[in-house]
Amino acid sequence: MCIISLRTQDNVTRAASIKLFKLADTPEAMAAMSAAKIEKAIYPAGFYRNKAKVIKDIAREFVEKHSSVVPDEIDELLKLRGVGRKTANLVVTLGFGKPGICVDTHVHRISNRWGFVKTKTPEETEFALRESLPKRHWIEINDLLVAYGQNLCTPASPFCSLCKIAAYCNRVGVERSR
Secondary structure, eight states: OHHHHTTSOHHHHHHHHHHHHHHOOSHHHHHHSOHHHHHHHHTTSTTHHHHHHHHHHHHHHHHHHHTTOOOOSHHHHTTSTTOOHHHHHHIIIIIHOOOOOOOOHHHHHHHHHHTSOOOSSHHHHHHHHHHHSOGGGHHHHHHHHHHHHHHTSOSSSOOGGGOTTGGGOOOTTOOOOO
16 A cells, blocks of 8 residues: 555545455465556556556565565665655554654655754655654654645645744745745
8 A cells, every 4th residue: 555655645545455455465465466457456546557566576575585474674674676765664653553754745845844854855854853853753743744734834835824833934945825
């Protein structure tokens, strides 16, 4: 589901994942499926052809190298083709309840806009937040800032007039707001 979600809206991800997991709900079953069948199941997710190959490869690696068990360590997950820091953190936090900071475009943009961090990439933001954000907030920051970023603190022309914390925001990079 994490792979399908990349650059894909949540409702499309959910529908595609449900369809795929009805066809194959174990790494063995997923690895045995053809890439074309996975493609058909996850369409219309963005980049569905590439994601189908990645999903098949990851399932195969789970079977061959991890006894069909999803690794619970970020460094192990990063060894999988198509898995970056955001996905690895998402898996360890939501899948295993372990501390991690899932930095997507919203977390990166908003943390910098507030002036809480001063970074150029999501990876730099993750490590800066690990240094400055209390660990008890690591898992929840993504959920909070994704909704906030989609609805209020939008990339272009954020709704600063409606924001309850506008007085504490440095508005870094905000040229126009509503």
